């Protein structure tokens with residue numbers, strides 16, 4: 001019998017797919033959204049059903065600005081934000097408005113694999129830059145910049161997908177200086193910034209918006225629910241003005257005014273803060289469970305760093321191992337992961353794999369790793 005698909009995922013029954021980086025259904029905030037919808041729709045105000053302000057509903061931006069300012073430790077104003085339909089849509093819009101087909105963009109190696117798809121859709125020429133345990137190796141950039149300037153550099157500064165590294169504070173500052181000196185944009189995908197399980201990351205790249213070269217992407221996908229399709233760009237006001245005047249927003253008005261109205265209530269009623277704390281506790285416990293299971297069951301030849309936030313463990317295998325080739329055995333064992341090559345701009349990283357702890361409860365994570373033990377048993 002055919003089943004009707006409603007979500008993006010289609011995991012066969014019985015499989016533990018540790019490649020999936022989505023929140024588990026049990027963590028989706030149904031009750032909070034119901035409360036917020038009742039609150040918002042009982043007001044004598046139909047504006048959320050009209051074409052929206054191009055930059056996004058001003059009341060929603062005010063609530064979001066206050067929420068972000070509280071977390072970032074630096075003030076954020078409503079006019080520093082433009083509302084998007086999520087970070088992916090924000091990134092697509094940035095490609096449309098700040099690059100031309102054939103332009104060069106710099107990414108981290110590894111990088112978020114689906115950002116690579118978006119850049120390919122725009123005909124951009126993608127060059128990968130080296131990273132280490134402190135994130136992008138910013139000190140290697142100036143030599144390259146002298147030769148070739150990208151239209152923009154795409155970075156995931158906090159709790160990187162897939163490597164979970166966080167860009168050191170000194171490198172953030174240096175990167176901003178370089179972007180001003182050589183006149184290129186930094187597109188900072190900061191969707192995991194608020195999801196720390198130990199120490200908070202350094203202040204976000206959004207805090208450098210006044211430099212005029214930063215476009216910081218944020219999203220409710222990781223802190224509330226991806227089905228909302230709601231996010232924001234924080235940037236200098238002149239840049240946001242440029243975006244607000246684009247054809248898409250001129251024709252259709254601001255993005256997702258209805259959802260923005262509901263999420264405004266989520267924030268104003270304190271439900272966003274409650275949910276964020278709930279997520280941090282749940283993901284923090286899953287992170288610990290997956291880390292313990294990996295240490296217990298995997299051969300010591302597979303190494304990894306403990307992620308301080310975000311969703312991922314990035315496993316390094318011995319040289320010569322191709323994790324893509326191990327996937328068919330993983331499928332036979334009813335377990336999944338994402339092979340490293342997916343995250344490479346140049347078919348590299350074959351000896352890496354990404355595991356996510358966002359979708360499964362701790363007991364299922366343990367089952368998944370026990371199955372991986374069989375897949376990886378011959379590695380030394």
Ligand SMILES: Cc1ncc(COP(=O)(O)O)c(C=O)c1O
Pocket residue numbers: 021085086087088089112156161189191218219220221226230231
């Ligand atoms: C680094 C990064 N950026 C963007 C996204 C997608 O965000 P959104 O749902 O807001 O489009 C993800 C989701 O996995 C991600 O990991």
